[in-house]
Amino acid sequence: MTDHILVIGYGDTGRCAVNAVLAAQPDARLTVLDIDLFAVVEAMANGASAILGDGRDRCALDEAAIDAADRVIVAVPDDLAAFLITRAVRPYNPDAVIVVVIREAENHALFLSSDATSVHIRHPDELT
Numbered sequence: 831m832t833d834h835i836l837v838i839g840y841g842d843t844g845r846c847a848v849n850a851v852l853a854a855q856p857d858a859r860l861t862v863l864d865i866d867l868f869a870v871v872e873a874m875a876n877g878a879s880a881i882l883g884d885g886r887d888r889c890a891l892d893e894a895a896i897d898a899a900d901r902v903i904v905a906v907p908d909d910l911a912a913f914l915i916t917r918a919v920r921p922y923n924p925d926a927v928i929v930v931v932i933r934e935a936e937n938h939a940l941f942l943s944s945d946a947t948s949v950h951i952r953h954p955d956e957l958t
């Protein structure tokens with residue numbers, strides 16, 4: 831693998847993830863994938879490569895080099911979308927570590943039984 835980290839979703843959680851990675855690994859190869867053009871521009875200004883697209887779409891995942899990613903961070907604002915993205919990502923990279931940030935605690939078990947490697951519940955006070 832190539833020490834490539836793919837962050838899907840560049841809202842508050844995705845931005846925090848990118849900042850944490852850059853603080854710990856300034857030379858990390860980061861790619862952000864988001865459906866919002868403003869978020870893509872902001873991610874590029876923050877030092878990441880960024881692609882406009884949906885994390886459930888194979889073409890967007892291919893453009894984001896999903897097959898070369900060591901880690902994938904799914905940080906979208908909707909748990910159902912996060913679940914579908916996680917399910918879409920795994921077949922294209924069976925060895926990647928997939929970290930999913932969810933909003934609803936009751937969905938934790940569902941994600942653990944899916945293709946996610948690690949699931950984190952975002953505390954409600956962190957939501958904007």
